[in-house]
Amino acid sequence: MASLGAVIVPLVIVLIVLAGLIRKQNVFDVFLQGAKEGIPITVSIIPALIGLMTAIAMLNASGAFALLTQALAPMWSMLHMPGDVVPLALMRSISGSGSLSLYQNILQKSGPDSFVGRVASVLQGSSETTFYTIAVYYGSVRVSKTRHTLPAALAADFTGLIMSVLTVSLFLGGN
Numbered sequence: 001m002a003s004l005g006a007v008i009v010p011l012v013i014v015l016i017v018l019a020g021l022i023r024k025q026n027v028f029d030v031f032l033q034g035a036k037e038g039i040p041i042t043v044s045i046i047p048a049l050i051g052l053m054t055a056i057a058m059l060n061a062s063g064a065f066a067l068l069t070q071a072l073a074p075m076w077s078m079l080h081m082p083g084d085v086v087p088l089a090l091m092r093s094i095s096g097s098g099s100l101s102l103y104q105n106i107l108q109k110s111g112p113d114s115f116v117g118r119v120a121s122v123l124q125g126s127s128e129t130t131f132y133t134i135a136v137y138y139g140s141v142r143v144s145k146t147r148h149t150l151p152a153a154l155a156a157d158f159t160g161l162i163m164s165v166l167t168v169s170l171f172l173g174g175n
Helices: 002-022 027-062 064-071 073-078 083-092 096-110 115-126 130-140 149-172
Strands: none
Touching: 002 027, 027 064, 027 130, 064 073, 064 083, 073 083, 083 096, 083 115, 083 149, 096 115, 115 149, 130 149
16 A cells, blocks of 8 residues: 555556546646646745734744633543543644644654544544645635625534544544
C-alpha cells in the first residue's frame, strides 16, 4: 500500500500529460497559461491569509486562546470531551499547522491508542480549517459577504467534534 502512495502523484501527472498529447495540445504552453492565470488569484488572497495568520498569532500571544479553552471547560466536560482535546477542537477550525502541532503533543502525551489519542485522531481527520478555507476560496473569487457559510461550517466542525467522541466511544471503547 505504501508503494501505491509513492507512485500515485507521478502517475496522475503522466496521465494528464498523455491526455494533453492525445488531444494534440501543447502541454507545456497550457501549463504556463494556467500558472500565469493563477498568479493574480494568489496575490488577491494574500491579504486574507496575512490577516488570518496575524489573528492566530495575536490569540496565542495574548493568552485569549488559553482563556477561551478554560471558559468552555464546563461545556466540554458535560459533553464527555477529554480536556486535552479541547485546544485541538478550537484550533482545528482556525489553523491546520497549529492544530497539527497540538495533535502531535496529544499523541506524545497520551499515546495514539488512548481514548484521548483516538478522539484527537478522528477529530483531526474529520474536521476542516474553516477560517483558512473561507479566506482562501472566497478571497480568490472576491466574495466579501459569506452569508451563512461561517455558521454552517462551524456547526459542521462542532458536529465533527461530537461525533469524534461518540464514534470512538461506540467503536473503540469509552474513556
